Amino acid sequence: MSQKIAQVIVDVPTMQTDKPFSYLISKELATLIQIGMRVHVPFGRGNRLMQGFVVGFEVEVSQESTGQELKSIAEVLDFEPVLNAEQLALADAMRETVFSYKISILKAMLPNLLNSSYDKVLTTEDESIFKQYFNGNQALHFSSLDESEQAVMMKLHREGKISVQYVAQSKETIKTKKRLTLADKQKLDELPISARAKKRLALQTFLQEQNHVAQSIWDYTDLVKAFSREVVKFFVSEGVLSLTEIEVSRAQAYFETVASDEHKVLNSEQAAAYEAIIDRQDKPFLLEGVTGSGKTEVYLQVIAHMIEQGKTAIMLVPEISLTPLMTNRFIARFGEHVAIMHSGLSDGEKYDEWRKIKSGKAKVVVGARSAIFAPLHNIGAIIIDEEHETSYKQDSNPRYHARDVAIWRAQYHGAALVLGSATPSLETRARAQKNVYQLLHLTQRANNQAEIPEVRILDMRKHLNDKSASFSEVLLDKISEKIAKREQVVLMLNRRGYSSFIMCRDCGFVPECPNCDISLTLHMDTKTLNCHYCGHTTGIPHTCPNCQSKKIRYYGSGTQKVEEELSELLPEARILRMDVDTTKKKGAHERILSSFGAGEADILLGTQMIAKGLDFPNVTLVGVINADTALNLPDFRSSERTFQLLTQVAGRAGRADKKGEVLIQTFNPEHYAIRLAQAQDYEDFYQLEMDFRRKLNYPPYFYTVQLVISHQDEDEVVKKSYEIMALLKANLSEQARILGPIPKPIARTHNLYHYQLLIKYRFEANLAQALNQVLDLTQVPENKKLRIIIDNEPQNFM
Numbered sequence: 001m002s003q004k005i006a007q008v009i010v011d012v013p014t015m016q017t018d019k020p021f022s023y024l025i026s027k028e029l030a031t032l033i034q035i036g037m038r039v040h041v042p043f044g045r046g047n048r049l050m051q052g053f054v055v056g057f058e059v060e061v062s063q064e065s066t067g068q069e070l071k072s073i074a075e076v077l078d079f080e081p082v083l084n085a086e087q088l089a090l091a092d093a094m095r096e097t098v099f100s101y102k103i104s105i106l107k108a109m110l111p112n113l114l115n116s117s118y119d120k121v122l123t124t125e126d127e128s129i130f131k132q133y134f135n136g137n138q139a140l141h142f143s144s145l146d147e148s149e150q151a152v153m154m155k156l157h158r159e160g161k162i163s164v165q166y167v168a169q170s171k172e173t174i175k176t177k178k179r180l181t182l183a184d185k186q187k188l189d190e191l192p193i194s195a196r197a198k199k200r201l202a203l204q205t206f207l208q209e210q211n212h213v214a215q216s217i218w219d220y221t222d223l224v225k226a227f228s229r230e231v232v233k234f235f236v237s238e239g240v241l242s243l244t245e246i247e248v249s250r251a252q253a254y255f256e257t258v259a260s261d262e263h264k265v266l267n268s269e270q271a272a273a274y275e276a277i278i279d280r281q282d283k284p285f286l287l288e289g290v291t292g293s294g295k296t297e298v299y300l301q302v303i304a305h306m307i308e309q310g311k312t313a314i315m316l317v318p319e320i321s322l323t324p325l326m327t328n329r330f331i332a333r334f335g336e337h338v339a340i341m342h343s344g345l346s347d348g349e350k351y352d353e354w355r356k357i358k359s360g361k362a363k364v365v366v367g368a369r370s371a372i373f374a375p376l377h378n379i380g381a382i383i384i385d386e387e388h389e390t391s392y393k394q395d396s397n398p399r400y401h402a403r404d405v406a407i408w409r410a411q412y413h414g415a416a417l418v419l420g421s422a423t424p425s426l427e428t429r430a431r432a433q434k435n436v437y438q439l440l441h442l443t444q445r446a447n448n449q450a451e452i453p454e455v456r457i458l459d460m461r462k463h464l465n466d467k468s469a470s471f472s473e474v475l476l477d478k479i480s481e482k483i484a485k486r487e488q489v490v491l492m493l494n495r496r497g498y499s500s501f502i503m504c505r506d507c508g509f510v511p512e513c514p515n516c517d518i519s520l521t522l523h524m525d526t527k528t529l530n531c532h533y534c535g536h537t538t539g540i541p542h543t544c545p546n547c548q549s550k551k552i553r554y555y556g557s558g559t560q561k562v563e564e565e566l567s568e569l570l571p572e573a574r575i576l577r578m579d580v581d582t583t584k585k586k587g588a589h590e591r592i593l594s595s596f597g598a599g600e601a602d603i604l605l606g607t608q609m610i611a612k613g614l615d616f617p618n619v620t621l622v623g624v625i626n627a628d629t630a631l632n633l634p635d636f637r638s639s640e641r642t643f644q645l646l647t648q649v650a651g652r653a654g655r656a657d658k659k660g661e662v663l664i665q666t667f668n669p670e671h672y673a674i675r676l677a678q679a680q681d682y683e684d685f686y687q688l689e690m691d692f693r694r695k696l697n698y699p700p701y702f703y704t705v706q707l708v709i710s711h712q713d714e715d716e717v718v719k720k721s722y723e724i725m726a727l728l729k730a731n732l733s734e735q736a737r738i739l740g741p742i743p744k745p746i747a748r749t750h751n752l753y754h755y756q757l758l759i760k761y762r763f764e765a766n767l768a769q770a771l772n773q774v775l776d777l778t779q780v781p782e783n784k785k786l787r788i789i790i791d792n793e794p795q796n797f798m
């Protein structure tokens with residue numbers, strides 16, 4: 001008799017397995033297992049149970065012909081598939097361009113909660129099922145059942161008679177809510193209550209009146225408020241009411257406070273863009289619109305249109321701008337149809353949002369990078385705001401770019417794809433130039449009274465100030481002037497490629513991380529020195545470990561130091577600081593912004609965090625304290641990044657009727673990225689930067705792939721790097737250039753040495769196959785400790 005066999009991709013942490021393994025399916029599970037479900041399977045010699053995904057079935061030929069005994073699936077983890085056909089096809093497609101293993105791609109598509117050990121708790125409202133299977137327990141833990149019982153439960157679930165909740169091992173991530181249900185109607189009616197117990201009587205009447213509502217459920221806190229804790233307790237102890245705890249979504253709170261909002265009448269440029277998008281062609285759109293030109297309003301109306309058509313939409317924004325300010329604009333239009341996915345949510349909350357999407361309740365998903373995997377059906381539009389942001393590329397495995405996934409999904413669904421930015425990435429703009437994308441322009445600020453702010457460059461070599469290391473007189477005077485007028489100021493300290501550290505004044509010693517070739521960063525809030533790579537932490541030494549001198553100097557102007565300086569220089573100013581330290585706590589980010597929005601401070605001082613998305617009408621001055629820090633990084637995109645950042649932050653000024661001004665302090669006033677940011681001239685910047693890229697054979701003229709090879713032993717890394725280079729050379733054409741191997745700019749982290757190779761090419765038929773061969777090197781036992789990262793189109797060279 002032939003038996004069904006499942007193909008399973010297994011999640012084995014010690015070895016990356018890239019091909020499906022075959023497993024027998026027991027008779028009990030045969031009709032229940034579906035493609036896209038997670039299972040537990042025994043793996044390896046020890047037969048340890050591993051999680052895996054069912055990706056296909058095969059009919060067994062005969063056991064003799066394979067010559068080996070197949071193992072069986074031990075347990076099914078899902079009641080319905082967690083991955084659908086589209087996602088499995090997408091994973092296949094991603095595997096071609098994202099050189100990481102299938103399992104890591106599949107896992108990236110799911111909420112974390114489904115990738116870790118959560119048990120399922122089953123409940124039922126069906127009386128006879130309860131009697132037959134629950135043994136008097138309120139709920140059953142799925143993992144405690146044997147295989148045939150599990151199979152029965154899955155069948156019942158499929159018939160809608162059982163409900164399932166995933167329960168986290170650790171409870172602290174989950175917010176629960178107590179609720180009460182009527183346990184026994186007869187007891188309620190017969191409950192002996194003395195006529196003097198007014199509150200008890202009131203609750204009895206209340207419950208009797210509401211009882212006709214099928215399955216009455218009451219909020220515990222509501223009843224306690226209305227009838228007192230004692231009274232409620234009495235009803236529970238008498239067996240009239242039963243008390244249960246359920247998980248609630250914290251994300252729910254978002255919806256309760258947001259007032260709804262109407263569409264604005266689009267101006268002619270906005271309307272033209274809107275019409276083009278909804279009348280969609282096969283091509284993606286690049287919506288290039290100056291800051292404040294109303295791109296978001298266009299997105300909102302495109303999404304509204306799609307919903308009217310019975311379709312759904314994905315709206316991606318950079319993690320950093322995923323503030324309530326931003327999400328509220330979507331909730332205000334689409335209410336409960338919105339699901340929000342950001343890293344601030346707990347695993348349980350993320351799972352809730354995912355379920356809301358999967359069940360079809362959510363029509364619009366607003367989220368950061370990974371929201372591109374949202375399991376929506378019938379997608380009408382995918383929008384990527386600030387498309388140039390590097391955070392759309394994941395910098396760990398799988399190293400996918402959300403833009404590429406978006407292109408694939410838009411094609412799959414026949415959806416409109418919109419890439420929006422005031423400063424598009426060169427790659428995107430070049431494609432628009434070649435008509436691969438359709439270019440749509442917004443050249444004016446949407447709000448009629450608002451103009452593009454005037455930008456001045458302050459040459460810090462001429463404006464050195466005796467009183468202050470960070471502020472020129474000009475900037476300080478401007479700030480005072482604005483405060484006197486009761487207007488607000490945004491100050492940005494560019495922290496990219498820059499950090500605070502300590503140094504011995506006598507011998508110049510700078511403490512470094514023992515595991516990584518990098519100096520330790522000074523954190524004044526915790527009074528520690530931290531390594532930003534491996535997390536190593538130590539106290540701040542009082543004497544120099546090298547020469548015992550007591551003259552330890554603190555270097556660098558962190559936001560905290562600048563804040564102190566500023567409050568000394570301008571004691572009357574009310575300052576809010578926004579950086580990683582002040583936004584660590586949940587909700588802190590939003591508190592700072594809403595406080596600033598409410599006019600409780602004159603100055604918002606922050607890092608790059610404040611450059612994006614802020615839309616405060618009373619901000620009339622933006623000051624950039626140091627424009628240069630990122631310019632000299634060893635990365636061919638450093639000019640592009642600097643230009644984008646300065647243009648973005650300048651765009652925060654003068655967004656309403658009051659005119660905006662921008663002051664940029666710099667030591668490189670002649671640098672083209674700074675001059676053109678002053679002019680806010682994206683076109684000129686694009687032309688100039690494209691010239692450089694062409695001359696130096698960089699993207700978008702050439703494609704790039706970076707390989708990072710790491711090992712504890714430096715000799716080994718060097719040896720393997722040359723082996724890999726030889727392998728590549730043998731497989732690639734003469735036109736491909738291979739640079740390296742060279743040590744990474746930060747040559748050692750986590751006690752591993754890192755070397756890099758960079759491939760630059762225009763067309764290479766054998767590239768994918770060669771890279772897969774390289775990737776497979778790590779599967780050879782002698783290379784067990786070798787780590788190879790393949791980064792297709794790397795965004796970060798540090």
Ligand SMILES: Nc1ncnc2c1ncn2[C@@H]1O[C@H](COP(=O)(O)OP(=O)(O)OP(=O)(O)O)[C@@H](O)[C@H]1O
Pocket residue numbers: 264265266267270289290291292293294295296297298422446447448612613614615651655
């Ligand atoms: N058609 C319109 N009529 C009136 N006001 C509008 C219109 N469209 C947008 N606005 C307003 O103009 C301001 C800027 O719009 P929006 O935030 O959509 O621009 P944006 O291009 O997304 O901005 P940025 O990229 O700079 O963050 C907002 O306050 C918005 O409410």
Ligand SMILES: [Zn+2]
Pocket residue numbers: 513514515516531532533534535536749750
């Ligand atoms: Zn370290």
Ligand SMILES: [Zn+2]
Pocket residue numbers: 504505506507508509544545546547548549
């Ligand atoms: Zn010293």
